[in-house]
Amino acid sequence: MNQDSTIVPVSWIPGLRPRKILLAVMPYEGEVRDKVTDKFYKNSAVKYMPLGVLSIAACIPPSYEVKVLDAASRGLTLEETIEEIEAFEPDILGLSVVTYRAWSMVQILNRCTAPVKVVGGPHATKSSAYILEQGADAVFIDDAEVTFPKWLADGCPKGVFDGGQADLNNLPMPARKLLNKEDYYIEKNDDLLFDVGRLRLPLFTSKGCPFSCIYCDVQQKTFNFKSPERVGDEFEDLIEYGATSIHILDDAFNIRKSRVVDISRELASRGIDIDWSARGTVEVREEVIAELAAAGCKRLHVGIECLDDTLLQTLKKSQRVKHVEKFADHCAKHGIDILGYFILGAPGETEEYRQKLPGVIADLNIRIPYFNILSPLAETPYYSQLLSEGKFERDHWDDFCREPVKDFIMPDVRPDEERAMLEATIKEYVAYFKRRDLHVFAA
Template identity: 25%
Template sequence: MQQTAPALKIAFVNPPYLARFSRTQRSPAVTKSGTLYFPMWLAAAAALCAESGHEIDLIDAPASGADIEAVLARLARFAPRLLVVETSTPSIASDLAFCARARERLPGTCVALVGTHASARPQACLRDEPAVDLVVLGEYDLGVRDLAAALARGEPVSTVAGLCYRDGDRPRLGAARAVLDDLDRLPPVSPIYRRFLDIRDYFNPNAIHPMVTITTSRGCPNHCTFCVYPQTITGHRLRRRSAGHVVDELEYIRTAFPEARSVFFEDDTFPADRARCAEICEEMIRRGFDLPWSANVRVDVEPETLRLMRRAGCRNLCVGFESGDQALLDRVRKRITLAQSRAFMREARALGLIVHGCFMVGLPGETPETMRRTLELAIELAPDTAQFYPIMVYPGTAAYDWYAREGMLVTEDFSRWLTPAGLHNTVVRSAALDAEALVAFCDQARRRFYLRPRYLWRRLGLVARDREEFRRTWRAGRTFLRHLLRGSDIEAGHG
């Protein structure tokens, strides 16, 4: 996707905030397990702009530990004409403050916001911080590339689709941008990782460390009300990279990152297209790709697809079971059944796949009885690891709109989406339960799940047999066990 335009210096920044703040994940926070996501959307935009002939820099401050002064000094040395800044809901006040500091240091630079929060609230971002010139909405790699071309040619930004920009003192939404269908036209992100990042800085407890995270598709055909990526960034129309394009990048990773011990596919649902998933797995097998890998899946994945994924080297699965009450699952448009959850776990267990299960409370209609069913389901299914959280809602999602409309969002101060330590906060209640009750249940559920003798013996057997699982458990468990034993680090939000 070569772009003929004068070259421009472009800096892509995941700005400083809290240490190890995982801004790119679906629910940004400093996590109990030490999870830290790659800045994969920034890297995708950087890759496309580099391919288009622009000079780029990529700074991931939470991963590298760089403070604001270090980042500003690096920016001053690079002297970008365009500064692209990632945002998230809990960090947005800090993100805007960073832009103000950057504008002071780089007065002639165009400052653009990207990411989930900026896409959901572009006009508010422009109103709240004069130093921000515009927002590149949604899936922003093409938008940033075209913005850079317009700036290089001296053309007005209003000619670029997919922006919210200033028209005098007023924010104005420009023409919408069509999403890209042919993802093979985009360059891979892993060479950008190799050039600018240290993969050892990143961690996902569902993959063997060090790992590399990539995506093989964009858009999710499902419509869960709480999931932020499809509702603010990628949309619901599934678009795919071809199997050859994906496995070419996997082979690059195997060569360029000799320290890598696994790959994580951060697609919303890796096997959403069953046939394309099979093609990728078969191509991995044909080429002898031997790194273990992990992926996000739904419980409605077909058993034969799971079996093929296992043959191709899949080791870990991250799965949203969410609730033990079917009516609540239906209300958040999850489109799965409890019977599917049970069948999935039987098949995954038979295949020797390691499963991380996600469970949420505080869903519309939640009661003490429905929460009890969720805990019972978690214990019955017995995934290898589990997380229990009150539902996290973000601007731009149907869930956020529902809770706000029903008066069940207990604060609209976005900084309260996190505790002072940066852990997930609780900002919702249900009609029957206040925020404190949701937090107390999650603490109880966590202890009930992890401190069962049967679980502890099974886990001990797994780590004794599998050295990689021992290392993964040790790294994630060092901080998680401390939180488990001392009680909640989640707080109830208050306005």
């Protein structure tokens, strides 16, 4: 832990008890312009409760009054977000930030009047020095469930605090009741493939992914996970809260066979009966798929990315086409739908490959394809590779993190015509799968 020696006294607001803490998720307004995902996949019905913020909130001592503001899910503008923050008059303002929304973070740090302002979330990992310069008193890196309460007890010192990976089994349940669950109700529309009821809620059973796919910006490479018993407890907690569907939002749910099997058996032994799904990797072990199906898993959301071995190797994916084929066969046999993420625009991709891809996906019975364009996202190996090869004349992401601008557009290494072709191809894919009545669900 690195920290400045300057200590803000505990009595920094004389006579005010209890002290008020507001934890906020940044609004969408002004975020980096997405050149990765077609707007068709950004379904307005998909809203995820901010589990990281809610987990930290659950660890704050009850002597504090705590409010959570999910500006993104509520669709608030920057002005509306600031108005709500100021109306609450927090003594401590905590901002959860992803790099795409760094501009709104700076606006809130500069315009809100809270005496102490802190920042955490993925953006903090490599930009802590910039964030301090931009107005934060403290920055929290990695898990803050332990470091944030300790920071409060220590008198709110200034500096950077690295919590590493917390013991997920010993944390309280996320404080979901601090939010209005009606803000997360699903408003059905024609682009939803399946009916999961009124309230689909996320759950993390693990954090981190050990793989090295070049396009991915997951920064935690240590796989940190909850026990099957803890997962079962959280399922029951969500069901009691009113969930009609549960989505396991892990970076890589099925890394460990024994763990997935144990979780599946734990859920089955408790008689848990709810629509649920998980985000993970291509799974070739039929016994794992069978156990998931027996436990009620309805869908697996996986990064397939390409159906060409050379392209998979370029992206540094560990699987090959034969593994995808086996995975698809197992899921079809055991009644689990596949939501498959695919990437267009990888180096070496041909027009012939793009023309054949929809048919190959349909033949594999991948019912829910989801297409993205390969882009140099911040803090990805792909961006670092392009930078080292001299494809960019300057480090654009570093420039942005140092001085965030509204609606930033990351320069593309592709000619405009190629970008337009890829975007048009995805629209053709969407139309193709719609004609087959295979509506894509934005996940």
